[in-house]
Amino acid sequence: MLISQELRRPTILVADDSPQNIELLSRVLGQEYRIKVATSGEKALKIAYSDEPPDLILLDIMMPDLSGLQVCQRIKSNPDRRRIPIIFVTAMTTVEDESLGLAMGAVDYISKPISPPLVQARVRTHLALYDQSRELERMVAQRTAELVATRQQIIRRLGRAAEFKDNETGNHVVRMSHIARLVAQQAGLGPEAVQLVFQTAAMHDLGKIGVPDRILLKPGPLTEDEWVIMRQHAQIGADIIGRHENELLATARAIALTHHEKWDGTGYPQGLKGEQIPMNGRIVAIADVFDALMTRRPYKPPLPAAESLAIMAEQKGKHFDPMLLECFFQQQFEILKVMELYSDDRGAMMDQ
Structure with missing residues (x-):
């Protein structure tokens, strides 16, 4: 005691x-x-x-x-x-x-x-103020952590809202977020930048909310007119998120807008080329396409890993940033583990 x-x-x-x-x-x-x-x-x-x-x-x-x-x-x-x-x-x-x-x-x-009485009084006063200051800092830190966690959950669930339209479980956003994280780590991005892309990747297809189901769920190839409508989802997603000074939301908007741009300039909606495409958009493009190849979609069956990886390799310098694609292949075994861990066969997973 x-x-x-x-x-x-x-x-x-x-x-x-x-x-x-x-x-x-x-x-x-x-x-x-x-x-x-x-x-x-x-x-x-x-x-x-x-x-x-x-x-x-x-x-x-x-x-x-x-x-x-x-x-x-x-x-x-x-x-x-x-x-x-x-x-x-x-x-x-x-x-x-x-x-x-x-x-x-x-x-x-x-x-x-x-x-002596003055010393005792001054010490007592300043210790009390210090205790109050530390408690306030603790409360602010706790509240900040709660707000960050809540914001991350909202982002993840908004991403799922879009994916539920054409992905029964919504696990796509979980898988591709982890793939993006692995590519970003391999590319040498710092911990904060890696966490940022991991948190915001789920918002990439938010604009699908604005695409009619007759197009989004069509089992066969789209007509040219239907493709025009489908391609609008990138801008729709950016418009839903809006422009913000907040780094998290600004990054989410950039990813939603640019994840269908291609390294050679043939992507959409802006036809950006090379490093004109934001780094996070280039990373998410790799994660999004690989997951789409590996999983069932209304218009296609899933492809085997070997075939999916071969298709990815063919797009080096075309669809994908060559350096980032190399990072993808350096992490391929971990990425395949992610595909298995968060498989749609396992049912919907919240993953944080």
Whole structure:
């Protein structure tokens, strides 16, 4: 019980080169708080950067090696430690000294010789404010995570809404999202960029909502007039998503609009060529076509893996970005695992 109570007590770092000052502050605060001490600036930084940083620092300005101002500056420049409240406790008491200390990021300034009740009150106040700040950050982080998760679910389900029209289970959006993720990883995109394409790939065919069922579900080849209508789904999807500054929605729109563009410029709706096509659109084009080859559609039976891969290879530099297609083939075994894991035969899968 005593150990548990000790661990719950806030930790105060007292950094001062005077043993008498350390002893005095430890005696004033030791009944309520755990006390750590440092007699130099280097030692103070070592404690502040440790795995168990203090909850508040009482810092003298005039110390050997590093001054208190230098210690404060270094702590405030460290993103992992800059929120720790620092109170200067010093004999430097001019207005200029106080202004400089506060400008460096200190939350308060106590003059020596200290008043024990004043020190106790200031420490208690700033610890309470720090606790409130940490709790607010925790709540904001939790709420942000919830909003991101909700937004991802909405995107995934909007993608499914379109796929349910011509794909009984809607697993297409799950498979091709994972394929796009694997290609993006192999292409060297960073973790955030990979996650972005994974999250937004599901929206690629949202515009199918606007295509009549007589065309979308037609079991045979489409007429030229029907193709004109079918090709509109890329622009319809982009229009449904709309223009946004939000990166997630902006990426989803770009994918919906460009995933039928082709590397050689013969795609639609804009006839973009090569790197005019956004990277994410080029990645999703590969994932979308391969899944379409491998799975049953109203107009075709599924093709074997070997035949599907051969067709993909034939489109290098034509339909597909040659570099990204090479990334696709480097990940082909993992991609085939995705096809099996999320097969339509397994029924509808939510996958996150």
